[in-house]
Amino acid sequence: MIKLDMVTKVYPDGTEAVKNVSFEIGQGELCVLLGPSGCGKTTTMKMINRLIPITGGTIYIDGVDTAKMDENALRRDIGYAIQQIGLFPNMTVGRNIETVPELKGWPENKRRQRGEELLKLMGMDSGEFIGKYPRELSGGQSQRVGVARALGGDPPILLMDEPFGAIDPITRVRLQDEFLKIQQTLKKTIIFVTHDIYEAIKLGDRIALMKEGELVQYDTPADLLYNPKNEFVENFVGADRALKGLQLIRVKDVVKASPPTVKSGEKTEIVRERMERAGINWLAVVNGDGNFLGGVGKADLGKGDSVGDVMSPSAETATANTVLNEVFSLMLSHGLDNLPIVDKDNRLQGVISFDTIRKALVELTQRGKTG
């Protein structure tokens, strides 16, 4: 657990970068430091591993005052990843990842094993990448190696300064998703700095919103969105906060029951009857193994004899882990009323509709207001 108690940073020229900031980060939690540039979020983070010396207050890690620890020993137990990545170009990917294990004096085979393990965790083939040099990597690969290096010494705490800031939006989203998945198994205590509200909502268990060196609100993403403390928070989260909240909900949270389906071989006449009886006008089409094939609307049924002839094969699907704002966006951009949810083998898991999204959002907003 990390505890900041009245933490202050005043530079020699009198600038107050951080003013009396106090908050606690629980074990295994991902805390996002969020705010506009110059708000002191990076300074706050760097005071935790003492890259920036603290000028007032105390930072405790598991109850121990960090100012009393050996600076380098402290840093070797805190993983550190930065936006510029800073991979050492003179070292291979493997040696980069082994930096902290080497500093800690681990034996060589244990270091090597750790390097391979972490590359695998990052979804990279260790045989292919371990001997490569940083300049042979793409931007996304470099970022992954940067995170792997931060995890090198198996630190309980991780500091991340906009680690996904310098890459293209598509890769960034993918890295965020991967990172969330990794964090679910690793359960590190993470301090994550960003100025991107979407990233903060997506990744954070808690968000510390800062402004001009002060902590304005420290809350869960839902509370920050629907229970803003003041006008600054309200403006910062934006007028579209309801939409942003969609990021907090995943498909698996709202889609439960297995959906009604039809097989591609069924006769359209029978299907029409079923639709009329159930009062629906769209059904997902599957094959005998439950694999998703497409969708069929009531209006199309007249165009042929079997469902397979009239269905429209759909390329757009989501998984149980997709966040609702992506689902919503997919539905809007492809003009769909229903989006099928499939697993990794393309088996149909459920169907999500606009109505499901609306209900989920109402529930979330209510929770914020009452909580």
Next chain:
Amino acid sequence: MLDAWQYLIAHPEKLAGWTLEHLWIIFVAIVIAVVLGVVIGVYISGRGKEHVADTILYLAEVAMTIPSMAIFGLLMLLLSSVGLKAIGFLPAVIALIIYGQLPILRNTYTALQGVDPAMIEAGRGMGMTEKQLLFKVRLPLAISVIMAGVRNAIVLIIGIAAIAAMIGAGGLGVPIFRGLRNARLDLIILGGVSVSILALLVDNFMGWVEWWVTPRGLKER
């Protein structure tokens, strides 16, 4: 030209002797100059040393502008006043060390300063001590630029070392000065051409060394 060739055919052992003498002076001077230049360069590239760095680099630049004749003269005076041997090998080596300082010092300093701050920050953030940071990160990243400075310095002092013959240090300056005194064009050409060839060969060799010391991850090819 032909005369110089005939002289070389007649007395190859003389040319070999002068060349070896020349190389020996250069070698001793450059080894000391590199150690000195890199150590000072590392020191002045440390945090909060900007003013020291400016002063030292300025001094090195001034030293470069003093004519070599004057340096040899000054050194003779200085050395004899402290009771050391004022002519020959010692003043020659000292003068060459002084001339070799600027390229080595400047390149070491610039290269260390030019290391991407993100790497320094990453290294420090992972708990490297300043010494580990220097040997694991900063020097490996700076080494090729430092070697380019060493290469410059060597080529520079190979030429200046010829003048050291004037104060009795020997080397390829000997035939040049002898030729000047006796109006022997063949000796002047022999000495001059030899210095040039030596400089070219050493330059090429150093180019290879430069490539060889560059860490693999930074090599162009």
